Amino acid sequence: MKLKGKTAIVTGVGAGIGESTARLFAKEGADVIGNDILEEAESVINAIRSDGGSAAFVIGDVSDIEAARKIIETAVDTFGRLDILVNNAGIVLPGRVDNTSHEDWDRTIAVNVRGPYLLSKFAYPYLKENKGTIIHVASVAALTGLCNRAVYTASKGALTSLTRAMAMDYKDDGIRVNCICPGTTDTPSLADRLSQLPNPEAARKEFIARQPMGRLGAPYEIAEGILYLALAEFCTGTILSVDGGMSL
Known part of the structure; x- marks a missing residue:
């Protein structure tokens, strides 16, 4: 088991990439904290436990300061440590700049950028202690223009830039920071x-x-890329495209 003895947080765990990542990490021996804004997402964590995995669930909006703090604290209180943070929670809203509402713009930036910022901020001392790693889940939209996805593209582009900045900031702390850009x-x-x-x-x-x-793409294929980044000790500041060639 490649992650035995490690504790991992995966946000947006209710379905898709988040669910596949949580299941894969648990299969590889990690203690998993799954987060989602929807209560029904706890069923994923219950399924992991039923399969013999170690997991706990924390409901909450990643863009909320206290909710983000609680996610990190629950991981440490439950499993005694934190090694891996997967910032997967995100939303996709359509629109060009001229027809995107102020509310849609602010909500997208809050979830897709503020959320990873808050979680990374609160996770920092624990990740420093264990020389851990952060994986941001961005999108191929950050690498190539997509029609009718202005704020989504902007938010995911922010994550790729944030990845590089954090990789430089935390290299001396032994914290690796990488980013995966899934295709559709x-x-x-x-x-x-x-x-x-x-x-x-x-x-x-x-x-x-x-x-x-x-x-x-299949969600498990993206999860495998996230697992690779969690394990790749010579990778930091990496923007990994798993996109079926979409960014070519």
Whole structure:
């Protein structure tokens, strides 16, 4: 087991990439703290426990100061240490700059950027103690322009820049900071967004068509990339694309 004796936090654990990452980390022996804003996401943690894994759940909005602090404190209080922080929680809202509402802009930046900032800030002393690692989950949108995704692209671009800054800031503390940029991934979140379009099947085909490999990614494939970054001791400041060639 590659993560035996390690404690990992995974935010946005209720489905998709977060769920796959939590399950994979638990399978590799980690004690997992799963966070989500939705109470029903605890079912993922319960399933991990049923499979013999070690896990606990913390509900909360990552953009809220006290909620973010509680996530970190729960990990340390429950398992005695913190080694890995996966900032996966995020939202996707459509729009160009001219038609994105102030509320949508602020909410996206709050969840996608403020959340990772807060969690990283509160995790810092514990990660320093254990020479731990942070993995931000950004998006291929940070690397290539996408139509109708202005604030989402801006927020994920901020994460890639933050990754580089933090990698430089914390290299002497032994904390590695990396970032993964998934391509379009076949998650419940994607299915929900497609269902709101006039022709979901046609839209799905368009998403597939823009992937050079001719298919959508699977959540477990992104989780495997996150596991790699958690283990790769000579990687910091790395922006890892797992995108089916979309950023070519």
